[in-house]
Amino acid sequence: MQDFNVIIIGGGPIGIACGLEAKKKGLSYLIIEKGPIVNSLFNYPINMQFFSSSEKLEIDEIPFISKEAKPKRNEALEYYRRIVTSNNLNIQLFEKVEKVKKESEKFNVVTSKASYSASNIIVATGFYDLPNTLNIPGEDLPKVSHYYKDPHFYASQKLAVVGASNSAIDAALECYRKGADVTLIIRGPEVGQRVKYWVRPDIINRINEGSIKAYYNATVKEIRETEIDIETTEGKITLENDFVLALTGYMPNFDFLRKLGIELSNDEKLLPNYNPDSMESNVKGIYLAGVICGGMETHKWFIENSRIHAPVIVDAILQNTSE
Structure with a gap:
């Protein structure tokens, strides 16, 4: 069984940002994505145009050049794909995480294709998979x-x-x-x-x-x-x-969060429990990144304001590792 410092669940823009940061800081990592690269963006409407300008969709200060000020879906797919391939990110595609169980100091991650071991987990699964x-x-x-x-x-x-x-x-x-x-x-x-x-x-x-x-x-x-x-x-x-x-909106996979042991608020917002200073959840070693941090408030976190989660989480993991 392969063992990693961190396994990142979700290969969207924020999951990719976490992978880049982990690689930069020398951590062994694996990104697991149940579909293609940036699966949620792939499933957006063909002609979709982002609200944000291209520079606000950039990750790791890698320039995003688009024909218009506000890029379209196909440009974003190409941008994030090139980041993954040109940086040789360690990513497994079309592989769904089915179970995560903590055993002693490690997490055992079982997917539709294999099993892995990791000291830390980053959940960056977004919210586009389950419609309201x-x-x-x-x-x-x-x-x-x-x-x-x-x-x-x-x-x-x-x-x-x-x-x-x-x-x-x-x-x-x-x-x-x-x-x-x-x-x-x-x-x-x-x-x-x-x-x-x-x-x-x-x-x-x-x-x-x-x-x-x-x-x-x-x-x-x-x-x-x-x-x-x-x-x-x-x-x-x-x-x-x-x-x-x-088209009445979408929600995060709350059942998956509950199975991980992550606490949710007792109201309609279903906000997950995490420390904003480290993004670590109430389960030690499990971190949250991206839009999933907002629970049902899916308008709260976007690519542009949750890019910062990647360095925050990786720094927290390094600090915990050195203690």
């Missing part, structure tokens, strides 16, 4: 998806987009421009305030002119093969429908 479900009849129909990829698929179709955040608004606009008959179903009274500032006026104008239909203070109650029921302030409305994009 609607929990309504018909949500499991093939016509319903919690992920959006390409607008071409919905051309000439009656499409309901559920949500008011960036992902929902981007999908609504792109699909409308590919010829979909788009209806937005928004739980609150308006389009989300966090929607990208150059996109929000666009969707509001399309709604105001009637190109995209929007129902505010509305919720989906049932989905059927050719129609959906929504509850509005004016009562129940039934809409003809071919496809539903339920």
